[in-house]
Amino acid sequence: MVFKMIELYTSDKPKVLIIDDEKDQVELLCLQLEDEYLPIPAYSGKEAIELVKAKLPDLILLDLMLPENDGYEICSTLKSDPEYRFIPIIIISRFFEKTNKMKATRCGADDFIHKPINRFELKTRIKSLIRIKKNYEALQESENRYKQLFNNSPAVTLLIDPVDYLIADANEPACAYYGYTYAEMTAKKITDISIYSRERNRKISQQVFSEKKGHFYSCHKLASGEIRHVEMYINTINIRGRELFFTNVYDVTASKKIERELTESEEKFKQVVELSIDGIIIGANSGKIVDCNEAACRIFGYGKEEMLELNVDNILREDFMQSIPEIITTGKAVSENKTIESINKRKDGTFFTAEIATRTFKLGDEDRLIVYVRDITERKKAERDLKSSEENFRALVNNTLDGIIILNFEGEVIAANAAVGKMFNVELEKITGTNIAKYLAPESVPVAIRDQINVLNNQGGYLSVYKAISSMGEHFWIEGLGTKIIYQNQPANIVVIRDITVRKKAEEALINAKTAAEVANRTKSEFLTNMSHELKTPLNSIIGFSDLLKEEIAGPLNEKQSRYVQFISSSGKNLLEIINDILDLSKAESGEEDLNVEKFSVDESINKVISVVLPQAQEKNIILNYQSENRTLWITADEGKFRQIMENLLSNAIKFTPAGGSIDVTLKQEGLLVTIEVKDTGIGIPEDSFEKIFKPFIQIDSSLSRNFEGTGLGLTLVKKYVEMHGGNIYVESKIGEGSSFRFELPVTRKRTVEPVLKVLE
Incomplete structure (x- = not known):
């Protein structure tokens, strides 16, 4: 056993942790396994977890049925820990139902073996899983080295997928530079950052694919919205079978x-020189012309190549050259600029007046x-013309009939022409320096x-009338x-002031005449009203008694008497109609008549009027059409007034x-207006009578033998x-073709609308 423990710590064999509560198993x-692997036994879940932390096995054989923690819990615990989740786990069990396998898979198990275990199958599966783990660890180590290099680089570095332009990776300097988190950065495309077009990005990709590298300038947009100019160095790199663009970005x-x-x-200087209306010539120490602008060529009449073949003293007058001998002959700088007016000669032999200034400067080591x-030929001419113009203007101002006064901010006269002195009967010298209020009536001040305040405060000019006082105390009117x-x-x-006293008197006379006319018109209207009322009483009696006689209530009449009575009744009714029209017109003109405003149907009202006049139309066989x-x-x-308009x-x-x-009658609505047209073939x-027809008591045919009777009050x-x-x-009309009113x-009456008569052409 001691040997086994020493072997455990010294052997290079892969370590296999065996977790099972059955010691025999x-x-x-x-x-x-001991011939190829170092087996490490564990008989409980707790012991197994401690051994995993201490030994870091290369593979785990895990029995599902354990006394304290079952295999599912141990598997789930290890696979949820980032440090141990890459250790392969093979589940060992006597019974493997579909549900058990699914649960074990969800817990992270890598493989399954049934008991009793086949030794060959077990070693084969262990070997395969350990090889996968070793490969993964090597890959992880490689990626870690890459990550260290990638993230520790001070340069802004991006990995870009050239197919969809997604940013596959970005180091910390890149995230800090662009102002995005790593998650935000890797969710973007390079086209979201680059302000250049997708087409240009496509061309860059093609070039990098072709050359396997690239160097480009672009403009990138930061998270803050700021646009930055960047320089990009791109190389292709293959990561896990994907060819990506390894891109270093430098802010330029x-x-x-x-x-x-x-x-x-440089462009501004060039533009200033080339667009200058002044000729600019640069000469070397020797006096040779080394450069000039277009204006110099135009002024002297030479082409640019011709000018560069000349010396400065070839184009400047001798008297000017003598004033600055040191500049051309010795190349020594002068202490001050010189501006001299000189007459010079062009290439074609013509002369012109010019202002010439010189100075020296250093270009590198050379002066x-x-x-x-x-x-200044045109300016000289303009000066002469201005002098002549001033003389003409002065003569014009001093001889004009209108007064011209110039006032300062305080209203004092600082200049005036002769007409002002004549207007106020004062010597011109005495007017200058006095305040204009002295010559105005108190009500005009x-x-x-x-x-004065408005014009000096840029409120615009004015045209006003003032009451003025001459030096003799006489009042008169002026317009300013x-x-x-x-x-x-x-x-x-x-x-500019003008004496308008005569005009003011004429205006007053005109106002007085207008007032008198208005009084006379009111008197006429009152007279017509009174007379009309006085005439209506006897007329009613005449009409009434003539109707009684016509109906033979007082007795039978012969044929001649009936005809005479009919004439009396008809003439009386016509006269009464005339008097009623005169009364209506008098009321309208005097403003006594008010409108009885109400809501009514236009169509119904027009139909009622048509039914009244239809017999007259049928009597003359006239077709009367109405369209709404x-x-x-x-x-x-x-x-009532509407019907009277239509009836007339x-x-x-x-x-x-x-x-x-x-006769055609048309009704239509246009926006907020109702339009009625009466068109005839009369x-x-x-055309010259369009305005007359609306004036009272006027008819177009005013002769004694006119064909149509009437008072001329209807229209x-x-x-x-x-x-x-x-x-x-x-109104529009043509002789022999008819008229249209x-x-x-x-639709809703507004009292503020100003009535206007318009004549259609």
């Missing part, structure tokens, strides 16, 4: 930024001369102050147009439509009633 198994944002800034700086040339300007480098208010797009439409309006329009259409013609209306009342409802009326009313 354990001893038998030890004898069967700082260097990229420096590179970009340098490039931008260079830089010459700035600005063509607040208006002028408000305008003010605008903000910059005068002598300070904000100022330039005001919404027969259930109800509106809120004065139904239909009566007019019947009156002016020849026999055999037609005689038509001249006037139609327009008034439509406008009272907040609606609009439109279309009016719109709101």
